[in-house]
Amino acid sequence: MNGIRLLSNEFRLLSRSAFARLVVVLTAGFAVLGTRAVEYSNDLQFHGMGRTSLTMSLGAAQYGAMAGAALFAMLTLLVLSRDRRQQSGAIIEAATGHGPVTAARAGALLVLGLVTTLVCLVAALVAHHVQTTASCEVLPYLFSLGWILLPALWFATLLAATLDLVFENLDISFLSFGTMYFLGFTTPNYLLRWVQTGASVSSDFGGIEPMGRLVIYNRLFWLCLVAGAVLIGFWCRRRPGFTLPASLARNAGRGLVPIAALLLLAMAAWVYRHEPYLFPADSAFQRNLPRTQQAWLETVECHARLRPEAKTLAVDAHYTFGKDKVPAQVEFITNAGLRIDTLKINGADAAWSYVPHTDRVTISLPPGNRAEVECRYQGHILYPAPGGFPGYITDRSVYLLENSHWLFEPLVQARGPIQVSGSVTAPAHLTVVTPGRLESVTQDGQTRTWRFAATCPQLALGLFAAEYARETLKVGPATVEFFFSPRHESYIRAAKITNHIRDMLGFYRQFIGSFPFDDMPLKIVETSVYKPGGHASLNVVTLAEYLLNRKEVPDPNTHPGFILRDLKILAHELAHEWWGSGVAIDESGAWSSEGLAEYVTYRYLASRYPLAIADAIPRGWQGSIAQRKYAYYRKDPEALARMKPALREKLLTGQAKGDAYSVLPVRLLKAEERVGKEVVRDRLAEVFRQHRGKTLDRQDFAAAIGPGVIDLEKEQP
Numbered sequence: 001m002n003g004i005r006l007l008s009n010e011f012r013l014l015s016r017s018a019f020a021r022l023v024v025v026l027t028a029g030f031a032v033l034g035t036r037a038v039e040y041s042n043d044l045q046f047h048g049m050g051r052t053s054l055t056m057s058l059g060a061a062q063y064g065a066m067a068g069a070a071l072f073a074m075l076t077l078l079v080l081s082r083d084r085r086q087q088s089g090a091i092i093e094a095a096t097g098h099g100p101v102t103a104a105r106a107g108a109l110l111v112l113g114l115v116t117t118l119v120c121l122v123a124a125l126v127a128h129h130v131q132t133t134a135s136c137e138v139l140p141y142l143f144s145l146g147w148i149l150l151p152a153l154w155f156a157t158l159l160a161a162t163l164d165l166v167f168e169n170l171d172i173s174f175l176s177f178g179t180m181y182f183l184g185f186t187t188p189n190y191l192l193r194w195v196q197t198g199a200s201v202s203s204d205f206g207g208i209e210p211m212g213r214l215v216i217y218n219r220l221f222w223l224c225l226v227a228g229a230v231l232i233g234f235w236c237r238r239r240p241g242f243t244l245p246a247s248l249a250r251n252a253g254r255g256l257v258p259i260a261a262l263l264l265l266a267m268a269a270w271v272y273r274h275e276p277y278l279f280p281a282d283s284a285f286q287r288n289l290p291r292t293q294q295a296w297l298e299t300v301e302c303h304a305r306l307r308p309e310a311k312t313l314a315v316d317a318h319y320t321f322g323k324d325k326v327p328a329q330v331e332f333i334t335n336a337g338l339r340i341d342t343l344k345i346n347g348a349d350a351a352w353s354y355v356p357h358t359d360r361v362t363i364s365l366p367p368g369n370r371a372e373v374e375c376r377y378q379g380h381i382l383y384p385a386p387g388g389f390p391g392y393i394t395d396r397s398v399y400l401l402e403n404s405h406w407l408f409e410p411l412v413q414a415r416g417p418i419q420v421s422g423s424v425t426a427p428a429h430l431t432v433v434t435p436g437r438l439e440s441v442t443q444d445g446q447t448r449t450w451r452f453a454a455t456c457p458q459l460a461l462g463l464f465a466a467e468y469a470r471e472t473l474k475v476g477p478a479t480v481e482f483f484f485s486p487r488h489e490s491y492i493r494a495a496k497i498t499n500h501i502r503d504m505l506g507f508y509r510q511f512i513g514s515f516p517f518d519d520m521p522l523k524i525v526e527t528s529v530y531k532p533g534g535h536a537s538l539n540v541v542t543l544a545e546y547l548l549n550r551k552e553v554p555d556p557n558t559h560p561g562f563i564l565r566d567l568k569i570l571a572h573e574l575a576h577e578w579w580g581s582g583v584a585i586d587e588s589g590a591w592s593s594e595g596l597a598e599y600v601t602y603r604y605l606a607s608r609y610p611l612a613i614a615d616a617i618p619r620g621w622q623g624s625i626a627q628r629k630y631a632y633y634r635k636d637p638e639a640l641a642r643m644k645p646a647l648r649e650k651l652l653t654g655q656a657k658g659d660a661y662s663v664l665p666v667r668l669l670k671a672e673e674r675v676g677k678e679v680v681r682d683r684l685a686e687v688f689r690q691h692r693g694k695t696l697d698r699q700d701f702a703a704a705i706g707p708g709v710i711d712l713e714k715e716q717p
């Protein structure tokens with residue numbers, strides 16, 4: 001009873017303070033500003049995204065937390081050090097004991113954090129109504145403000161209170177808190193980001209869950225950590241007339257505080273260690289993984305069962321390899337979250353071993369000209385990093401790019417087309433988009449099974465499912481199936497997206513050659529913003545939702561941003577049907593399908609829109625080449641050798657990626673100057689005609705395009 005009176009007393013005092021009121025107002029002001037956060041983002045492609053409660057509430061929470069955490073820590077340090085500064089500590093100690101007063105003040109600050117969050121909630125909801133007519137859903141606001149903003153304010157208060165108890169010194173406490181604050185929103189480790197969370201947008205298409213689970217886990221970790229820290233603070237609390245070590249020793253002898261503190265810190269360490277969503281050593285970060293040359297893939301049959309309610313999948317995969325007579329070791333890239341249940345080679349149980357610290361397993365193929373590998377595995381999909389998920393499974397959508405490795409990929413030589421067939425079983429409310437062509441759909445109670453078949457130059461299969469609307473288009477002899485969220489249909493119609501798709505495909509048919517697949521439709525699939533941009537694998541092209549959900553319908557003739565971002569991404573991904581899926585260039589250094597896709601994208605946009613706009617594309621290639629050419633680590637040959645291996649790998653990977661998009665198109669433009677646009681176009685069309693369905697390496701490609709266009713020796717970057 002006494003405690004509650006003390007707390008309400010302290011809260012009344014606090015609410016009369018002008019500084020406390022200013023803290024509330026400033027935090028709410030930042031939250032309101034944050035509802036427009038995507039418009040201030042460094043990532044230009046997010047600008048002009050359709051407004052949704054999810055993204056607006058996330059921005060409000062992030063901005064509110066950024067300002068609020070700093071302000072609450074200042075307020076806490078000032079309030080708790082008041083008596084020391086006014087030297088009234090001794091009087092209070094005599095009257096009630098300093099401990100209860102400190103606890104009541106910290107409690108009052110926590111209540112103020114709750115009040116501030118409620119004020120932010122109301123302010124953000126009002127801001128939502130003022131800024132947009134998009135429907136205002138309260139749940140996303142409750143989630144974002146409740147899981148991001150409120151914990152940030154509370155953690156800031158409790159961390160500051162702990163610092164005050166430990167140091168009893170305002171300057172040191174301010175400095176220490178400042179360090180924790182900057183770490184709290186700059187570290188790349190999402191678990192340590194206690195102020196803000198890693199993601200800057202949340203998906204209207206896929207819902208909050210794929211990103212939200214990281215937010216919740218982060219908060220769980222900090223809850224343990226901060227609770228432990230607070231108890232450490234109380235453990236350090238000075239006894240009157242004692243120094244810190246003496247107080248520590250005396251407090252240690254009394255009660256549960258030290259035991260509980262150590263238990264909570266141990267729990268935090270356990271939560272940190274058992275982080276369940278990421279696998280940072282993912283093969284996505286490796287370049288040029290060695291491929292076994294003694295074996296190649298001939299057929300794959302896979303049966304996948306999606307279990308969105310459990311967020312898992314189970315796969316039965318059957319690989320047939322052609323091989324040299326000698327035994328061969330083959331590595332499979334897996335997803336670290338998927339556990340192998342059984343493995344059979346040529347019908348007999350076989351062993352596998354993990355390559356240490358990777359997501360790859362090695363198996364041994366026995367002597368003979370063929371080998372059959374049957375593998376059964378199941379589990380969760382782990383993300384390689386906290387942003388840009390290559391795969392996730394939720395009730396609302398399933399997004400599995402080939403590089404999530406939901407289908408284990410054997411690292412063998414590329415030789416001839418691979419026959420793939422199989423099925424996907426999913427709850428009946430989901431429309432599954434399979435790779436290749438759909439053979440049949442059958443319903444069995446609450447689930448449906450989608451059977452598919454495909455022929456592909458390499459094993460790179462994506463798998464998608466959501467509650468899609470579908471539109472089928474005919475472009476010449478080709479069938480195009482467009483899968484999109486019904487939520488975004490009005491924008492898709494107004495921006496005439498299907499007209500753009502038709503126009504692009506028509507241009508490529510003329511410019512490069514007939515549609516690459518005779519027996520498969522092209523599938524264009526809307527996916528969530530958690531993987532920005534677009535992606536292409538085999539006959540499936542994905543587009544991140546914001547390309548199909550803009551705030552305003554832009555006029556392509558006057559809106560450079562729309563042409564250079566949205567249409568460019570769409571044109572680039574569609575171009576991959578020819579360069580990438582139709583004919584693949586084995587990625588080696590600067591020579592890749594990416595460069596060819598960029599080149600034909602530019603040719604398309606330059607043929608349709610003012611050159612003053614389209615020419616920004618080749619300028620971008622030049623700029624990115626120059627940036628790498630003059631990089632400091634290129635000028636100083638020893639700089640790379642001195643670097644930490646991880647940083648070196650990151651730089652070189654980034655460089656190879658940048659080169660892949662820019663070097664080849666610049667070479668092709670130079671060739672245009674030398675031999676004429678038509679010659680370059682005709683040679684490329686000829687390469688496509690002759691090599692459809694094949695994978696070419698660098699030499700093959702340069703030889704196929706012919707001497708005089710790109711001279712390999714001279715033009716190698």
Ligand SMILES: [Zn+2]
Binds near residue numbers: 572573576594597
């Ligand atoms: Zn691409």
